[in-house]
Amino acid sequence: MAADYVSPIDERVAEPEPLAPAPASLRGSRAVLLDIRKNRGAEFLDRVETLLRAEGVATARVTKEIFSKPAALSVIHDIAARGGLVVEALAD
Amino acid sequence: MSHPSPVDAGRPAPELAVRGTEPGAVTIGELAAGGCVLLLFVSEECPTSAMALRRLGSLCRDWEAAGLASAAVFEDPLEVAVRVARRLGWTGRVVSQEPPYQTSRAYGLVSVPTAVLVDRAGTIAGTVTGWDQPSLQALVASAGTLLGAPLTAPPAAQPLQKPGCSSKAALDQELAAAMSAPAGTDDIEEMFERGWTDGLPVVPPTPERVEAMLGGADGSESLGPVPPALGEATLARVAACAVLAGCRPAYFPVVVAAARAALDPAFNLRGQAVTTQPAGQLVVVNGPVREAIGLNSGIGALGPGFRANLTIGRALRLLVTLTGQGVPGKLDRATLGHMGKVGFCLAEDEEASPWPPLHAERGFRPDQSVVTVIGSDAPLSVSEHRSRTPEDLAHVLGWAAASAWSTNWWPLAEPQVFVICPEHAEMFRAAGWTKQRLRRFMFESVRKPAAELRRGETTPFVHAADPAALVPKWASPDAIVLVVAGGEAGRFSAVLGPCSGMGYEIVSREVVPVGR
Known part of the structure; x- marks a missing residue:
C-alpha cells in the first residue's frame, strides 16, 4: 500500500489549459497582433501582418507594457474587442 | 487450499x-x-x-x-x-x-x-x-x-x-x-516517480513531517498563487516543499518569509520563473534568525556544507517548481539555468561588515530578522589580493561586472549583487568608505564610450547615445547591492549576474513566528 503524503502540488493547475482549435480558414477574419516588447518583435509582426493581409485578414496592433509580465486587463479587453484571432510576437 | x-x-x-x-x-x-x-x-x-x-x-x-x-x-x-x-x-x-x-x-x-x-x-x-x-x-x-x-x-x-x-x-x-502491507515501496524513489523533486533526492512529505514543519499553524492558510501556473501556496504546500527540501522545522518561518517576499507581485516571479535566462531567486537573510537556526555567513557562504542555507533556498525553488509548476524544460524555459536555481540562500555577515546590513538599508531595524529576495544569476568570483587603496579595489570589483548579462549591455537597470568578503570589507572600513561611496565610485568608474558598445547586442540607450558619450554599466548607483559574507581569510569577493528584463523590485519580508 502506498504511503500517504502531503502533496506540494495544486492539482487544479497541474494540467495545462488546452489550446483553442485553429480556425479552418483565415480569409475574412480579424487578427490582433500583440507586440509584447521583446527585442525586434515588432519587425517580426510586420512580416506576419503583411502575410495575413495577403490572406484577406484585417489586422490591428496592440502593445503590452513589458514582455515579462502578463498583459494588463485593459490590453486583454482591447484585444477581445478588436479581433477574433491573436498573434503574439516573441522575438530576440 | x-x-x-x-x-x-x-x-x-x-x-x-x-x-x-x-x-x-x-x-x-x-x-x-x-x-x-x-x-x-x-x-x-x-x-x-x-x-x-x-x-x-x-x-x-x-x-x-x-x-x-x-x-x-x-x-x-x-x-x-x-x-x-x-x-x-x-x-x-x-x-x-x-x-x-x-x-x-x-x-x-x-x-x-x-x-x-x-x-x-x-x-x-x-x-x-x-x-x-x-x-x-x-x-x-x-x-x-x-x-x-x-x-x-x-x-x-x-x-x-x-x-x-x-x-x-x-x-x-x-x-x-x-x-x-508495505509492498516494498521505496519512498525516495516514489518521490521521483511523482515528480516531487528538483532532480536530487528529497525527504518524503509525510503528514507527520509536514505537521511538525507547520508547528500548529493552519495548513489551509494561503500565501497566494505561485507563478507560473498559479498553484495556491497553502501553508501545507509550503511546508511540504520545506520537508522535501530537507528543512528542519526551525527554518520554516524563514521559508515562509521568503515565499511571501517572492510571491509579492512587485518581484515578478512570474517572469523570473519562465524566462530563458538562467537566473533564479537569491534569498538573503539578515538579523538574529541567522544565528538562531545556524545559517552560515562565514567561510563558504555561497557554497556547500550548511543545511540551513542549502535547504531554505531549495524550499523556495521547490515551491516554484512544484506548486507553481515551474518545471525545467516545461514552463521553466531557462536555456542553461544555473546551480543556484536548486537553491540560493545567503546570510549576511553583519558582524564583519563595516556598513549597515541589507535589511537596515531597506528600512528594517537591525534587530529584526528579515528575508530579502533578489533575482540572480550565478556568482563570478573576483580575486583581488594586491590593491592597497579602496579606489583600486573598487575599480577591480566594479569592472568585474563589465560583462554581466552581456558584454555590451550597458546600462543595466536591474539590481546586481556584490558579495564583499570580510578582507575586502575591512579595507573599505579602514578608509572610512560608506556603502554609498563605494556604489557611487563603481557607478562613476565603470563606463565605456558608446561607440565601443555597439558590437552585437546592446541597448537602445547605447544606440541613441553620442558615440563618444561615456555609458555607465548601471542605470543608477542604487542598482548595486552590497552584501558582506565569506571566510575571514582570502580576498575573494563575488559579483552575481543580474536577472534582467523583468521590471521587478527587490522585496523584503520580516521573519515572524509560524504556528507554535
Missing part, C-alpha cells in the same frame, strides 16, 4: 481487473486490438519476475510494431509496478492489481512469472509458467504465426529455465495481507 491450474489454451481469456497508468479501464479487447497480446504476470519481490521483465522488456517495442502488444501485470501497487518496470527496462504496458488479485485468480495463477498469449478473438493461445526460454521462444513464435510476421525471440541466455515464485493469489489471505 486448492487453486485451479492456469487457464488452458483454447479457452476464453478472462477479462482484466487492473489499473493502468492512463485513466480508464484496461481490457483484453483493447490490448489485443493490434493482433494479439502477451500478458506477463509478475511480482516485485520475485527475482524470476525481474529476470523475465529484463529479458523480455527490450523486445516489447518491436513486438508492438508487429502487432503483439505486451502488458506486465503486477501483483503490486501501480507506483511500485511503474518503478520496477522502468528500472528493469520493460518497454511494454504496465498494469497493476491490488489484493485479492482477482485477475491472477481468474487466470488460475500458481506462480509468477507466467506468460499468457491471447489472440485477437480473446482466446488464450498459450501459457508459459516460470522462466522457460525454449517454451517462451515457442510462445513468441506462435504469436508470430498468428500475426503472419516473425517476431524477435527472447535471448537464449543462461539460465534457460528458472522456477518462479508463488503468485500472491495463491497465498492464504493472512500471508498475502502481511506481504502486501
Whole structure:
C-alpha cells in the first residue's frame, strides 16, 4: 500500500489549459497582433501582418507594457474587442 | 487450499481487473486490438519476475510494431509496478492489481512469472509458467504465426529455465495481507516517480513531517498563487516543499518569509520563473534568525556544507517548481539555468561588515530578522589580493561586472549583487568608505564610450547615445547591492549576474513566528 503524503502540488493547475482549435480558414477574419516588447518583435509582426493581409485578414496592433509580465486587463479587453484571432510576437 | 491450474489454451481469456497508468479501464479487447497480446504476470519481490521483465522488456517495442502488444501485470501497487518496470527496462504496458488479485485468480495463477498469449478473438493461445526460454521462444513464435510476421525471440541466455515464485493469489489471505502491507515501496524513489523533486533526492512529505514543519499553524492558510501556473501556496504546500527540501522545522518561518517576499507581485516571479535566462531567486537573510537556526555567513557562504542555507533556498525553488509548476524544460524555459536555481540562500555577515546590513538599508531595524529576495544569476568570483587603496579595489570589483548579462549591455537597470568578503570589507572600513561611496565610485568608474558598445547586442540607450558619450554599466548607483559574507581569510569577493528584463523590485519580508 502506498504511503500517504502531503502533496506540494495544486492539482487544479497541474494540467495545462488546452489550446483553442485553429480556425479552418483565415480569409475574412480579424487578427490582433500583440507586440509584447521583446527585442525586434515588432519587425517580426510586420512580416506576419503583411502575410495575413495577403490572406484577406484585417489586422490591428496592440502593445503590452513589458514582455515579462502578463498583459494588463485593459490590453486583454482591447484585444477581445478588436479581433477574433491573436498573434503574439516573441522575438530576440 | 486448492487453486485451479492456469487457464488452458483454447479457452476464453478472462477479462482484466487492473489499473493502468492512463485513466480508464484496461481490457483484453483493447490490448489485443493490434493482433494479439502477451500478458506477463509478475511480482516485485520475485527475482524470476525481474529476470523475465529484463529479458523480455527490450523486445516489447518491436513486438508492438508487429502487432503483439505486451502488458506486465503486477501483483503490486501501480507506483511500485511503474518503478520496477522502468528500472528493469520493460518497454511494454504496465498494469497493476491490488489484493485479492482477482485477475491472477481468474487466470488460475500458481506462480509468477507466467506468460499468457491471447489472440485477437480473446482466446488464450498459450501459457508459459516460470522462466522457460525454449517454451517462451515457442510462445513468441506462435504469436508470430498468428500475426503472419516473425517476431524477435527472447535471448537464449543462461539460465534457460528458472522456477518462479508463488503468485500472491495463491497465498492464504493472512500471508498475502502481511506481504502486501508495505509492498516494498521505496519512498525516495516514489518521490521521483511523482515528480516531487528538483532532480536530487528529497525527504518524503509525510503528514507527520509536514505537521511538525507547520508547528500548529493552519495548513489551509494561503500565501497566494505561485507563478507560473498559479498553484495556491497553502501553508501545507509550503511546508511540504520545506520537508522535501530537507528543512528542519526551525527554518520554516524563514521559508515562509521568503515565499511571501517572492510571491509579492512587485518581484515578478512570474517572469523570473519562465524566462530563458538562467537566473533564479537569491534569498538573503539578515538579523538574529541567522544565528538562531545556524545559517552560515562565514567561510563558504555561497557554497556547500550548511543545511540551513542549502535547504531554505531549495524550499523556495521547490515551491516554484512544484506548486507553481515551474518545471525545467516545461514552463521553466531557462536555456542553461544555473546551480543556484536548486537553491540560493545567503546570510549576511553583519558582524564583519563595516556598513549597515541589507535589511537596515531597506528600512528594517537591525534587530529584526528579515528575508530579502533578489533575482540572480550565478556568482563570478573576483580575486583581488594586491590593491592597497579602496579606489583600486573598487575599480577591480566594479569592472568585474563589465560583462554581466552581456558584454555590451550597458546600462543595466536591474539590481546586481556584490558579495564583499570580510578582507575586502575591512579595507573599505579602514578608509572610512560608506556603502554609498563605494556604489557611487563603481557607478562613476565603470563606463565605456558608446561607440565601443555597439558590437552585437546592446541597448537602445547605447544606440541613441553620442558615440563618444561615456555609458555607465548601471542605470543608477542604487542598482548595486552590497552584501558582506565569506571566510575571514582570502580576498575573494563575488559579483552575481543580474536577472534582467523583468521590471521587478527587490522585496523584503520580516521573519515572524509560524504556528507554535
